[in-house]
Amino acid sequence: MRTPFIVGNWKMNLTLSEVEDFLSTVKGRLPDPHDVECAIAASSIYMDALTKFCKEEKNLKTAAQNCFYKDSGAYTGEVSPMALADMGVKYVMLGHSERRKYFDESNKMINKKVKAVIKNNMTPIICCDETMAKRKTVDEMNWVVNPVIEALKGISPEDAKHVVIGYEPSWAIGTGRTASAAEIQEACFLIRETLIDLYGQDIANEIRIVYGGSVNSRNVAEIMKQEDVDGVLPGKSSLKAEEFIKIVNYQN
Ligand code: PEP
Numbered sequence: 001m002r003t004p005f006i007v008g009n010w011k012m013n014l015t016l017s018e019v020e021d022f023l024s025t026v027k028g029r030l031p032d033p034h035d036v037e038c039a040i041a042a043s044s045i046y047m048d049a050l051t052k053f054c055k056e057e058k059n060l061k062t063a064a065q066n067c068f069y070k071d072s073g074a075y076t077g078e079v080s081p082m083a084l085a086d087m088g089v090k091y092v093m094l095g096h097s098e099r100r101k102y103f104d105e106s107n108k109m110i111n112k113k114v115k116a117v118i119k120n121n122m123t124p125i126i127c128c129d130e131t132m133a134k135r136k137t138v139d140e141m142n143w144v145v146n147p148v149i150e151a152l153k154g155i156s157p158e159d160a161k162h163v164v165i166g167y168e169p170s171w172a173i174g175t176g177r178t179a180s181a182a183e184i185q186e187a188c189f190l191i192r193e194t195l196i197d198l199y200g201q202d203i204a205n206e207i208r209i210v211y212g213g214s215v216n217s218r219n220v221a222e223i224m225k226q227e228d229v230d231g232v233l234p235g236k237s238s239l240k241a242e243e244f245i246k247i248v249n250y251q252n
Helices: 014-028 042-056 082-089 095-103 106-118 134-136 142-149 183-198 201-206 220-224 241-248
Strands: 003-007 036-044 059-066 092-095 123-130 166-167 208-210
Touching: 003 092, 003 208, 003 241, 014 241, 036 092, 036 201, 042 059, 042 082, 042 220, 059 166, 082 106, 092 106, 106 123, 106 142, 123 142, 142 183, 166 183, 183 201, 183 208, 183 220
Parallel strands: 003 036, 036 059, 059 092, 092 123, 123 166, 166 208
Antiparallel strands: none
């Protein structure tokens, strides 16, 4: 069975004291990791604070929002996957629509990063974007699954079964417009079918697919009911500790 996975994406928000306030508020109020696995994707400058907290609070995992595909070298300003792993980071988000839009990240580059993250024994959360225009004009299978196929090129079945896929329609990110439960299930089903084509049913059944796009404490339970949805990726609503606590405790 796939354990539900909820990862808050803080993006480029919060100061250190706000991070500390958040962590002290969520302490002891997160679900058992066997029921719902929780993570926070923070900016790299907060990895230290977050990984230290997560060593004590086993119900929260640390995620990075990005990394480079080389472990070290003359790459000024970049974040090393090897250094993230060394700090105890468990997940790395890759290919978020904001990375694709503002930093020109291509599927090819994301594929290199996926390989680097796996090599360093972390788990990639591979985000695939969908724009409204694409949903209307491009063949149904292409609008969401191509980024998944490209990101997983050269990834073995054994490694693939641990990855997380994030379905994130960019028209729903930060807009307050959530995709309907049916739209989310339709896309996640297509992704699952693609994973079956790539790796077979058994491996595809193990891969978690999460939805991101204006998730909050009011819509999370409905989204989580969808058969091919294994988690959510809230952005804005993960910034407030009380709201994040409500989201991760959606089963209660
Ligand atoms: C995101 O950052 O991936 C996201 C889905 O943001 P929001 O929840 O604010 O739409």
